[in-house]
Amino acid sequence: MTAYLLRRLLAAIPLLVAVSLVVFVLTRSVPGDPVDAMLGEKATPQVREEIRRKHGLDRPILVQYAIYMKGLLLRGDLGVSYVRKNQPIAEEIRRRLPATIELTLAAMILSILGGVLFGVLAAVKKGSFWDYASMLAALIGVSVPVFWLGLLLMLAFGGAFASGGNLDPSFDIERPTGFALVDTLVAGEPRMFLDALRRLVLPALALATIPMAMIARITRSSMLEVLGSDYVRTARAKGLDSEAVVMRHALRNALVPIVTLVGLEFGYLLGGAVLTETVFDWPGMGTYIMSSVSNRDYLAIQGAVMMLCLVFVAVNLLVDVIYAFVDPRIRYGPA
């Protein structure tokens, strides 16, 4: 297992380098000048040139890339934001990443709980009202754009829950972990904890809808396949009650494709978080990427996208490890 993990980690390095190169070239191919965003409309041409030189923006793009990678690999330096003056990007990412992970995890938990529940229900009650209702809901869930759903949820329930943000702005506490739920507990403020939880409900629901629907569909088909297999028939023939057959025998075996999907869905959730965060003013990586893109803050976009990519690679690795626990037939050994 250790050798397998090492191999996978090594394989991730060229992937990250490739992502960094693609993002580097793409951000710089978009029309627009970060110097405008940096200095605004009033700077003189001399100052513009000076800043361009200082940031190496006058050099060929591959030279710029080499300088960037050198800083990153030798010093772990993601650079300083062009627009948020004197703000190290690594610091900003460290502060924002927990908010995105918190939202993504909440959406993940919601989508797994809801998706597996609806999927199992639809499979067990195949052809019934529950089956059709679950699958219709799943179809709608898959089809609804996340930002639109977010806006609708906010308009309908924003008054009852909260219209954006991950903590009431007037609350003033230290944020050691960056996870609002954890920090409010650490601060010993149950009122703020409930506030953080309340603010999580709508964005997590909006973000969870599509993966929940997909998990429900996969669970249904996977469960139907397993429920039709011989050993399930044998289990029933031996007189096991229905719940034991479904939950203990069928569901565990149906889980492998679901775990695969959940791993992939995590990537979707990270991407979807960009839109959801924008709608709900969630102070995470999504809003950071959006504002960095509109300001052509090259290094900020670069750092943020690479960090999300790193998280995605790590989650996929984790999913592969989980396989081994879910399905005893899967064992990782030397290639």
Place this chain on the structure above:
Amino acid sequence: MKWKLGVAIGLAILGVGLAVLVLTKVFSVDALVYARGTDSTTLDPAEVEYGEDAKVTENIFETLVGFKGDTTGIEPRLATSWTVADGGKKWAFQLRKGVKFHDGTDLDAGDVVFTFDRILKPDHPHRPKGVPYGEIFGFIEKVEASGDAVVFTLKQPNATFLQVLALFGAAIVGPEAVKKHGPGFSRNPCGTGPYRLHRWRQGEKLVLERFGDYWGPKPAISRVVFLPVASAQTAIEKLKNGEVHIVDHVTLADVKIVESSPGMRIESETSLNVCYLGFNSKKFPYNDPNFRRAVALAIDRDELNQIVYYGQGEPARNLVPPAIWRDIGDLPTYEFNIEKAKDHLKKVDLPPDFRPELWHMAFARPYVPEPDRLAEYVRNQLRKIGLELAIQKFEKAAWGEKTKDPDHPMYILGWSADYADPDNFYHALLAGGAKNELNSSFWEHAEFNDLVVRAQSEQDERKRKDLYLRAAMIYREEMPTLPLVHVKQLAACSRKVKYDLHPIEVRLYPVTFQNP
């Protein structure tokens, strides 16, 4: 049946949980929450360019002179009095005693010298990378301490000097903090103002707290939270839900909604801005006066104000807003006459199927909250005189380049005053010909140039007004740009707070909570 029971219990727990969450909703009331479109980029006054940054620094820092009440008139602030000598070239300011910086150090004349040297001297060791307003102070030759006073020597007399000293970029900074934090001063500001920085989680919120050693009346509210909320609709929802108290980027379309909602109100105030339509004076047909006149005559500013600005603007007669021009003289309204416009257009030798182009920004600015709507209005009006406009819009980062592009056509642009003087419009936007980067029309007019340059240093008020009136006549005749509207500034407020807008500054220290 066990699973049905399980599901029922699960749903019940979920329902109760959600109900608890909703019912325990409590908002803290000891802080004023101010929602705005975006976060600050810097808190170092020397680095500030945009109003969004100034909104915060105006509450942390102070200038030698400030604006009196809710006017743009000048009154003492960190300076208590001043004298003028040498034909307007030497100004001595007596400093207020007992003023402390947020780090506990006392204000003295050396701190004022440090502040201005940092802005004026390119080789100053503590100068930030960019000083956007550096050029505005370019007429100051040197600043020296003389006991409790500070003496400014100007290269030439400048009638706008006091207005420029009231600008946020002229705020006095704490030298010890600047030296201690280096470039990090932009995130660790230290001024003498009524509020000081408490916490800044960039992109999330910026919190100011009352400064206990403030020399003047202390703010009634102990903390102010600046909350970036990109979407104005979301911000209004937050206001409705009681999560914020002031929304400063309310859209014009939302004004009626806010006014009809209980618990909310709209505050409005004249604003020193202008939105204008410009022409590239170096490119055909935009360089043809007849073409420009035709376009001018095709635009109905009253209608434009109603359709594009929801009636929240003031149809423009001049590039300079009326609040600044008020004492100078009356100018007639621009004529709207489609038939006359067609006649002028006939005199232009346009190729068959010629389509004029219009470029505009794709993002909102205070003077053009809905750029698409404005561009569409112009297109409709020009259609009436037989011109089919081709419109192109550009995102923020690309727009700066486009306005400097020597090949650009007609364009929509605007300006918000840095200081309340016609100089900040006529000289800033139109003097100096193509060398002036803000003169996007590349317009050059020797007489106009001469008048506004003379007006800048003219000390006699009456003569100065006369110079501006003559410049205004040339501007209206030549039409390098067509002023369209001066937009009022608006804020949606909770009825729980008493807040008055100021034409230039954002002042949160006088805000108080009240019973609605």
